[in-house]
Amino acid sequence: MHIQLKNIHKYFGSVHANNDVSLTIEPGQILGLLGENGAGKSTLMKILSGLICKDNGEILINGEEQNLNSPADALRLGIGMLHQDPHDFPSMTIREDLQIWNQRSDRTRTDATDWQALMNIQEDLGFNLDLDGSVGDLTVGERQQLELARLLWLGVELLILDEPTTGISALQQEVLFSALKKLAGQGKTIIFVSHKLEEVKELCSRAVVLRKGCLIGEREAPFDENDLVKLMFGRQITRTRTAHARTRDVCMSVQNLNIEDFRIAIENVNFDLYAGEVIGLAGMEGSGQRQFLQALAGMKQPSSGHIRFGDEDLFGRNCYEYQKRGIFYVPTARMEEGLVPGMTLEEHYILSDCEKKIFIDSRKSHKTTEERIQRFNIKGRSATYSEELSGGNQQRLLLSLLQDPAQLLLLENPTRGLDIESTNWIWSILRERCQAATSIIFSSADLDELTFYADRILVFFSGRISEPLDSAGLDEERLGRMIGGKDWPK
Amino acid sequence: MRKNRGFINFLFRISGILAALLFTALVLVIAKANPWEAFGNILMGAVSTPIKIADSFVAWVPLILATCGLVITFTTGLWNIGIEGQISLGAIMTTWALRLLQDSGLPPVVIILAGILAGMAGGIIWALLAGVLKFYGGVSEIFAGLGLNFIATALTLWLIFGPWKRAGVASMSGTEPFDMSIWLPTIPGYRLSVWSLALAVASVLIVYFLLQHTVIGLRLKAVGKNYKAAIQMGISPSKYMLLAFVLCGLFAGLTGAVQVLGVYHRLIPSISSGYGFLGLLVAMLVDYQIVWAVPVALLFAALNIGGIQLPIMMKIDSTLSGVMQSALVLFFMLMDGVRKKMLKKEEDLSDE
The missing domain is CATH 3.40.50.300 (P-loop containing nucleotide triphosphate hydrolases)
Incomplete structure (x- = not known):
């Protein structure tokens, strides 16, 4: 599948999430899409998969301009996206979940659900999902496997993977990468969104870098890691190992x-x-x-x-x-288990205040909130709702509540x-x-x-x-x- | 721009009300009645004389009391369908206390207070039953409440036709009326009691303060919005959900007590008069904001009182008020949905 994006713009409020992005992707290519958090990678991919609408620009698929108004539109054209948060039905069995998707897709054959094809894909990718198990019981990694198998099963030609290696093991990653290479060899187009340089180095034949909504550079393999880091962050970053403070108590x-x-x-x-x-x-x-x-x-x-x-x-x-x-536990699912959607940052700080109080002291909570926002470098205001924050800021908020x-x-x-x-x-x-x-x-x-x-x-x-x-x-x-x-x- | 948007919001609200009126008019036309005449009758029935206005407030008191409780359970993410039963149990317990104490020679004030407290206790017990069934039996509060409503109705009927039946013959008109000395005193010439009105206003203030200015209120909100996160913040969801049930039961029991002490002065079969279910509508219509529940509950109460005229004047059933109330809620929510959708589109456009 030949994809051409022309001058894509997308705004969220005052944020220019995608600024005049133009990009061509050839069939059989594994394209790495790099960028730090909030660079606009996910936004661009959500536009391409029909989840959100572009404000401006054109999308050409195999040379024809297409309007992608919904994920179903995209799926019909053979575009499928593997999201960071799995899109599935936790209360169903895997078989039921797949049947729903099978019915939703217009690409499906009219005869009975083709379970054999799915089992073949599972085998191909080295997955081992029990079709009669409940989706809700799967781990995040397994749910991603389910999504990937499902997309391939529905006959997707362009596969978009948004940070697919988060949460899966080194071995699973190896299996995944070999499967992706195989798929690319079969002529499928793959876009691999990541901020992990090593993965991009290993997998991709070409990489483009987004920074602050703009496409600021592209490189062909083999990549120079330092060069890519400079493109992503505008400077080089190295980790410094600090002295450990561990005691014998x-x-x-x-x-x-x-x-x-x-x-x-x-x-x-x-x-x-x-x-x-x-x-x-x-x-x-x-x-x-x-x-x-x-x-x-x-x-x-x-x-x-x-x-x-x-x-x-x-x-x-x-x-x-x-x-x-x-002793405190901080879950990985921030919005689902850690933060309260529909509540402001200030309300979060009041709730996590350990002092036993009956009445809300709004002057004090205001002060605490401003202090913590500053200290933890959270991009938000005291009246911002937790769900409006980006992932990184949600994590900072979560830690600042401890x-x-x-x-x-x-x-x-x-x-x-x-x-x-x-x-x-x-x-x-x-x-x-x-x-x-x-x-x-x-x-x-x-x-x-x-x-x-x-x-x-x-x-x-x-x-x-x-x-x-x-x-x-x-x-x-x-x-x-x-x-x-x-x-x-x- | 902002002012403009406020105006647009207002237009949407008005159009929701207009659509509800149109729908009701359509129902009337189908029933071969003159809509103008019917609306006029309802309006006159609610506000034409001071007595009728006072009667609207008599209906407002139980409605706002029930809504007070429901706002708390909704905030905590609970569907307290069992409110009707909780009101009935409040009324039963009040009646029980009054029957027990009416010949004791205690001052009427003490007897009335005991009645109110017993009513609250009754409501709390019935609400706690729903809560316990939810947390220890795994029964959804909706089904638990529904079942408990039926039991409360059966209990009321059994008491009226059994142990508490009138001397001579039991009847649907209820138990023997209490002596006037232990009624909530009313304004002379009216059915409205200043005391029950004061209880209602105080309840609104308490609920407003609880939810806006206390840490407990904020915790209830947190449990309602995300109980898993609440656990991480050291808030026990089951504890706070039970608390919400207790608080709601308290207001429901108070509703029952006021109906016995101030309105019917005895236990009647349909003592809750559907105010619990109507309270659910009010709470949903105002998006669980207690401040807005005050005028909306008054409107609904006025519709109830105004509807009484219809069978007399036009031979239409008084349930037309119910049709209007439900239509209001449905169209209001519909228009709100449309408004939000348009607002989102407008935002997307203005962002460009």
């Missing part, structure tokens, strides 16, 4: 902990967490990290074991007891979907907290982030948890193999 001691879930069983976890220490959780999405973090926050009851904190055993207490002791000082922060994919700059910034804030003896346990799909920011790493593999590994001098290749289930002691 035990913050939390986990003994013989067993966590059972209908999907996964985690058995016999033992480790000591030191005050001021950062522990990273590595592993494929859905290997038990979420259950583990939730168990340590009292959000999910472990079936047996001890969680010793200070002089107490917190086993069996509810999450409010944990919160009272300064009580200070805290004893232990349990962060589920804290930098998921954020660009390097936001990631660095968030970690600088978290590091400050470690200096004040706050311990952190976080999960991440990014090996660099894990080895870089964690003092020790726990590797998860289908419910098994490794001994804590010191991240200093840890061989990343070995880590990758362990995540994939190799090199485990018998």
Whole structure:
């Protein structure tokens, strides 16, 4: 499929999200679309997939101008997008979900649903989804797999992937990339939206960079990484490893902990967490990290074991007891589980104020709000609604709501979907907290982030948890193999 | 530009009301009645004499009290369909307290206060039942409320025809009326009691203050908008949802108490008079903003009172008021939807 975008403009209020973007994409090409958060990548792709309408400009598909007024229009033309947030029906089984989409698409054959074709695609991509399982039970990674398989099944010719590797394991990523290369070889056009340079380097034959809504450059493979970084940020960024503040005081001691879930069983976890220490959780999405973090926050009851904190055993207490002791969990789904849509930033700060009060002290809350917005560099005002913020700013808001000082922060994919700059910034804030003896346990799909920011790493593999590994001098290749289930002691 | 938009919003509201009137007129034409005459009768029935105006306020009191409670449950994300039963239980408990104390020789003020408190307790118990069924039994509050409404109706009828039946013969007209000394005092010559009016106004102020200026109100709102996030903020959703039920039950029970003490002076079979369901309409119409519920509830109350004239004057059933009220809600919401859609388009255009 030959795609030509001509002078695309899109405004959101006063924000010029896409400014005169022109771009041609040849069939069989894997195009990398790079840019930091808020550069306008997602907007451009949403326009191309019919989810939002362009304000100005033309879209030519195979040389013909097309009006894309809805995702159904786009799908009819063979354009499918894999979104960051899965578009599916959590209350249905996978089979039902697929049937709905099958009926919605005009491209479908009139005869009965072609399950064999779908199974072939699954096999091709190395996915293993149980068609009679419930969509709601899938992890984010599995839901992305479902979406990808579904789009291919509906006969999509142009595949747009928006940050597809967030939340999936290194192995799954490998499978995905080989599948994408195969698809490109079959003449499908692929647009790969990402801010991860290495992925673009590995996968794409051409890359274009957006910055502040403008297309500011394009490069052919092989790419020079520093060159791309300069294009994306206007300057070079390097991570600097700061000194760790870890002590030998035990913050939390986990003994013989067993966590059972209908999907996964985690058995016999033992480790000591030191005050001021950062522990990273590595592993494929859905290997038990979420259950583990939730168990340590009292959000999910472990079936047996001890969680010793200070002089107490917190086993069996509810999450409010944990919160009272300064143990907080920050979920990865910010809008769904962390923030309240329809409430302003100021209202969020009032709610998270730990002081027990009956009446709202609007003068004080005003002051707090202004302070936090400044300190956490949130692009918004006190009367801004949380859902109006961009992803990075929502994450900053979420972190700024955490009580200070805290004893232990349990962060589920804290930098998921954020660009390097936001990631660095968030970690600088978290590091400050470690200096004040706050311990952190976080999960991440990014090996660099894990080895870089964690003092020790726990590797998860289908419910098994490794001994804590010191991240200093840890061989990343070995880590990758362990995540994939190799090199485990018998 | 902004002023212009305010005017457009106003136009949309008015057009919603006009559409509702047109629709009602159409219903009247189909029923072979003169719409002008009917509207005129309703208007005159509600405002032509001071007594009728006062009667509109008599209807306003239970309606706004029920709406007060419902605004709280809606804010917390709960559909408290069980409000009718909660009003009935309030009335039953008030009647029980009055029957118990009427011959005790206590001062009437004490008896009346005990009646009000008993009524509130009745409403709270019935609301808590719905809440407990939701949190411990996994029953949706909508179905729990619906079931409890039927039970409350059955209970009322059983009491009227059984243990509390009138001396001689039980009848649909209700239990034996109480002695005048324990009625809520009314303005001489009118059915309206200043006391019940004061209770209603105080309730509105309390709910407004609770939801706008207290941390508890904000927490209720947070639970209603995203209970998962509320958990992260240390707010227990089940605790605050139960609290919302309790508060709503309190106002519903008060509604029942006022109907017994100030209006019917006995327990009658349809003691809630549908004010609970009408309150649901009012709450939805004002988008759960208690301030706006005050005039809207008054309008609905006036329609109820004005409708009483219709069977006498035109031989049309008085339920026409109900048709008008529902049409108002439906068309108002429809126009609001259209307005929002147009506003969005306009914004998209002006952005260019």
